Amino acid sequence: MKLGFFGLGNLGMPFALGWIMRGHQVFGYDKNPDRMDVENFNEMEATPPGCGTIKEELRKAVSSGRLLMCADPMDVMYKSDIIFITVQTPSQDNETSDYDLGPLKVCIQEVTGLMAGLSGITNGKTFVIVSTVLPGTTRALSQPFSKMQASTVVYNPAFCAMGTVIPDMFNPEFVLLGFAQEPFSGGIGVEVGIMSALYRTVTDSEVLLTNYENAEMTKCCYNAFITTKINFANSVMELAHKVSGCDADVIMDNLKKAKNRLISTRYLSGGMGDQGGCHIKEARALSYLASMKSVSYNWPKQSLDCRLSQFYFIKHLLADVIEKNQEEYSDIWIMGRAFKPETNLTDESLGVKMYEKIKAEWWHHKVRSYDPIIDCYEPEFDKAIFFIATKHEAFRKLAYPTGSIVVDPWRYVEKPDGVELIQVGRCQ
Numbered sequence: 028m029k030l031g032f033f034g035l036g037n038l039g040m041p042f043a044l045g046w047i048m049r050g051h052q053v054f055g056y057d058k059n060p061d062r063m064d065v066e067n068f069n070e071m072e073a074t075p076p077g078c079g080t081i082k083e084e085l086r087k088a089v090s091s092g093r094l095l096m097c098a099d100p101m102d103v104m105y106k107s108d109i110i111f112i113t114v115q116t117p118s119q120d121n122e123t124s125d126y127d128l129g130p131l132k133v134c135i136q137e138v139t140g141l142m143a144g145l146s147g148i149t150n151g152k153t154f155v156i157v158s159t160v161l162p163g164t165t166r167a168l169s170q171p172f173s174k175m176q177a178s179t180v181v182y183n184p185a186f187c188a189m190g191t192v193i194p195d196m197f198n199p200e201f202v203l204l205g206f207a208q209e210p211f212s213g214g215i216g217v218e219v220g221i222m223s224a225l226y227r228t229v230t231d232s233e234v235l236l237t238n239y240e241n242a243e244m245t246k247c248c249y250n251a252f253i254t255t256k257i258n259f260a261n262s263v264m265e266l267a268h269k270v271s272g273c274d275a276d277v278i279m280d281n282l283k284k285a286k287n288r289l290i291s292t293r294y295l296s297g298g299m300g301d302q303g304g305c306h307i308k309e310a311r312a313l314s315y316l317a318s319m320k321s322v323s324y325n326w327p328k329q330s331l332d333c334r335l336s337q338f339y340f341i342k343h344l345l346a347d348v349i350e351k352n353q354e355e356y357s358d359i360w361i362m363g364r365a366f367k368p369e370t371n372l373t374d375e376s377l378g379v380k381m382y383e384k385i386k387a388e389w390w391h392h393k394v395r396s397y398d399p400i401i402d403c404y405e406p407e408f409d410k411a412i413f414f415i416a417t418k419h420e421a422f423r424k425l426a427y428p429t430g431s432i433v434v435d436p437w438r439y440v441e442k443p444d445g446v447e448l449i450q451v452g453r454c455q
């Protein structure tokens with residue numbers, strides 16, 4: 028395929044070369060002319076087994092005509108079917124501002140300006156934003172494309188690490204494509220096919236299709252997850268450094284062997300916070316130890332604080348629903364007191380805590396709790412506000428009376444007709 032590139036920096040250059048290595052033709056443009064000379068590419072980037080160094084491979088790509096640098100960006104627009112935008116989105120060095128979107132905005136202005144000059148020719152072209160951005164950015168910045176001509180904008184974040192861009196591109200954990208609409212909700216087709224077919228030329232890994240916002244958020248959270256893991260390991264390291272007899276590597280190597288609960292997909296879905304006596308007890312004890320040892324950052328305490336803040340986020344959300352509907356609903360049911368589904372275990376149960384808080388706050392309402400494992404009878408429910416505290420299977424298809432509101436922090440209740448279902452974590 029004929030691929031265009033706007034931005035031949037640390038990502039754009041090796042990314043472009045990866046496509047070339049799989050037989051594609053690349054037309055490249057960078058605002059900085061120095062970046063268009065492959066001799067100036069001095070990053071240490073790995074190449075696949077059997078290939079030359081990155082510089083040698085880039086030289087080969089240029090001499091074979093597979094990598095054509097275009098002094099005029101109009102050539103990239105004119106000659107390419109799929110145009111990648113890989114310009115920088117640097118952080119502004121603090122946590123109070125978005126990425127610096129200046130270069131990306133300018134690039135999009137330039138590209139859409141060029142489109143205006145190529146009336147008709149850019150029809151059917153696919154524009155792929157690769158630059159890392161916060162959710163909402165692609166939708167906002169891609170407005171000029173939709174106004175102009177029949178072209179498509181896809182958000183395709185790169186999950187490549189610096190230094191291993193091409194190996195990561197050929198062997199990714201997954202390929203992620205974000206579209207203006209959910210691909211499965213209709214109205215999307217051709218661009219999904221084009222992008223999936225393109226990626227099939229480099230990898231057999233799963234291609235995940237979603238909307239712009241989920242794709243943008245996934246990219247940011249992917250990197251944040253890595254930071255979280257490193258911070259955890261370093262917290263263990265610091266504590267081990269200060270506690271006689273401990274060795275950080277022995278401890279972390281032991282934990283790495285826990286392939287069922289720890290190094291797995293378990294505990295990775297949002298819902299009520301961590302519950303049950305053991306985890307919370309351990310966090311409290313470790314928090315004490317960390318403060319006795321004056322560690323630089325007391326992560327067990329932060330975990331406990333985080334758990335509590337998130338509990339109150341859900342409680343306030345429920346309280347808002349009750350307040351907005353207080354004229355119409357006097358019955359409130361907290362569904363589940365067990366902290367673990369299909370059990371009667373209630374140690375450190377957030378369902379019990381929710382019941383107590385809501386009952387105290389909404390004392391003039393009928394606030395009740397029902398747990399199908401703990402209680403021996405099933406009450407007759409009237410129209411009410413139901414809060415699903417425990418992910419018991421029985422609540423998935425319960426016959427919630429018509430007109431009820433169900434607040435589900437687990438997002439598993441199947442919506443009955445005539446019932447309003449509020450799923451925490453799904454922003455409509």
Ligand SMILES: NC(=O)c1ccc[n+]([C@@H]2O[C@H](COP(=O)([O-])OP(=O)(O)OC[C@H]3O[C@@H](n4cnc5c(N)ncnc54)[C@H](O)[C@@H]3O)[C@@H](O)[C@H]2O)c1
Nearest residue numbers: 034036037038039057058059114115116134158159185189
């Ligand atoms: N470097 C990586 O390995 C990597 C990995 C994953 C994601 N990313 C993301 O990819 C994006 C690019 O990162 P990078 O490290 O390559 O940045 P970079 O600064 O190395 O390269 C960006 C390039 O874009 C060029 N550019 C800027 N405006 C332009 C315009 N209007 N037209 C044409 N070219 C223009 C710049 O001159 C520069 O050469 C960032 O959003 C980054 O977060 C990078």
